[in-house]
Amino acid sequence: MNHAQAVTVLHELAQARERTRTSVRGLWFPLVLFGALMIGSALVVAAISGPAVAVYWALAGPLGGGVCWTFFRRRGLARGVEPRQTLPVVGGLAIIAGCFLGYWVGDVLVDATFAATVPFLVISVAYQIPAHRESRSRFGVTAVGLGASALALGLSNLGPVTVSALLSAGYGFAFMLYGLTYRAEERATR
Amino acid sequence: MTHPTNGLDDTVHQRARLGILAVLVEVKRADFNHLKEVLELTDGNLSRHLQTLEEARYVVIAKTFEGRRPRTWVSLTSAGGRALRSEVAALRAVIGRVEGAQGVTQG
Numbered sequence: 189m190n191h192a193q194a195v196t197v198l199h200e201l202a203q204a205r206e207r208t209r210t211s212v213r214g215l216w217f218p219l220v221l222f223g224a225l226m227i228g229s230a231l232v233v234a235a236i237s238g239p240a241v242a243v244y245w246a247l248a249g250p251l252g253g254g255v256c257w258t259f260f261r262r263r264g265l266a267r268g269v270e271p272r273q274t275l276p277v278v279g280g281l282a283i284i285a286g287c288f289l290g291y292w293v294g295d296v297l298v299d300a301t302f303a304a305t306v307p308f309l310v311i312s313v314a315y316q317i318p319a320h321r322e323s324r325s326r327f328g329v330t331a332v333g334l335g336a337s338a339l340a341l342g343l344s345n346l347g348p349v350t351v352s353a354l355l356s357a358g359y360g361f362a363f364m365l366y367g368l369t370y371r372a373e374e375r376a377t378r
Numbered sequence: 379m380t381h382p383t384n385g386l387d388d389t390v391h392q393r394a395r396l397g398i399l400a401v402l403v404e405v406k407r408a409d410f411n412h413l414k415e416v417l418e419l420t421d422g423n424l425s426r427h428l429q430t431l432e433e434a435r436y437v438v439i440a441k442t443f444e445g446r447r448p449r450t451w452v453s454l455t456s457a458g459g460r461a462l463r464s465e466v467a468a469l470r471a472v473i474g475r476v477e478g479a480q481g482v483t484q485g
Contacts, residue, residue, distance in 0.1 A: 194472040197393060201400040201466070207416045208404040268412030269405045270451075 212264055212271040215318050215327075216374060218256045219367030225252055226360030233353040241352065242288070249284040253277065279317065286310040294342075304352040305342030308359060309335050327366055334359055389434045390465045394419055394427045399462040402437065402454035410450040428452060436461055 225248045232244045264271045287307035294303030312335030319328035341351045397417045414424050431437040436458030440451045
């Protein structure tokens with residue numbers, strides 16, 4: 189085998205891998221779903237109380253994860269590829285655990301307002317992984333921008349309920365909008 | 379010092395078979411039609427390559443039925459994953475060796 193052949197083979201392998209990745213990807217779905225759930229949590233915070241949001245996410249988090257798992261499995265089977273689900277499931281559970289733990293640590297070490305922002309910082313950091321894996325730098329930058337807004341609100345004089353409601357709504361709308369844009373792009377390229 | 383081409387595995391060192399392994403490394407399993415479409419192979423060609431890879435224990439083939447329609451699923455074994463990684467490393471070594479030699483000549 190010569191140099192040119194080796195380069196061609198490696199290029200063809202990369203193309204085959206990319207085509208398969210395109211068949212299984214679909215970050216838009218969890219973005220739209222969890223965006224909607226975040227808007228729901230903003231309503232819970234504003235209408236009921238701050239602590240009620242913990243119960244809301246304890247139920248909505250695993251439920252949303254289960255819906256995503258089913259979505260990716262069914263979509264993969266229809267397209268002739270069954271995606272690996274272990275990493276996203278473990279990642280999702282780690283995000284939920286990180287949000288709860290982060291809230292508690294923020295409350296103990298700083299104050300209730302800062303504690304309300306920590307779950308959003310966890311989400312911003314966590315979303316860098318799928319953004320990087322799917323080469324979606326725009327989404328990575330958006331998540332960093334949202335994280336910076338969360339940090340600014342966490343250090344402001346606003347109350348924890350206001351901060352939590354504002355961030356839930358902001359993240360929710362941003363994720364939904366990005367997810368829908370992503371879906372439109374994905375459809376256009378198929 | 380051995381030449382990098384000595385690291386090439388005869389079973390895997392074939393474009394279609396290498397392509398099959400490359401597709402499978404991305405997913406838990408892929409069906410026959412997906413492999414055929416992505417690698418642009420005919421039914422007979424793909425079947426022969428899959429058989430070779432199965433004999434080498436690089437892939438596992440499972441036949442299922444969806445209603446009355448048969449479906450063939452293929453998944454990568456850990457030996458198949460290792461074979462793919464070492465083949466890609468050998469190909470990169472071939473490229474690196476040539477580019478290194480060109481650098482010496484030009485320098």
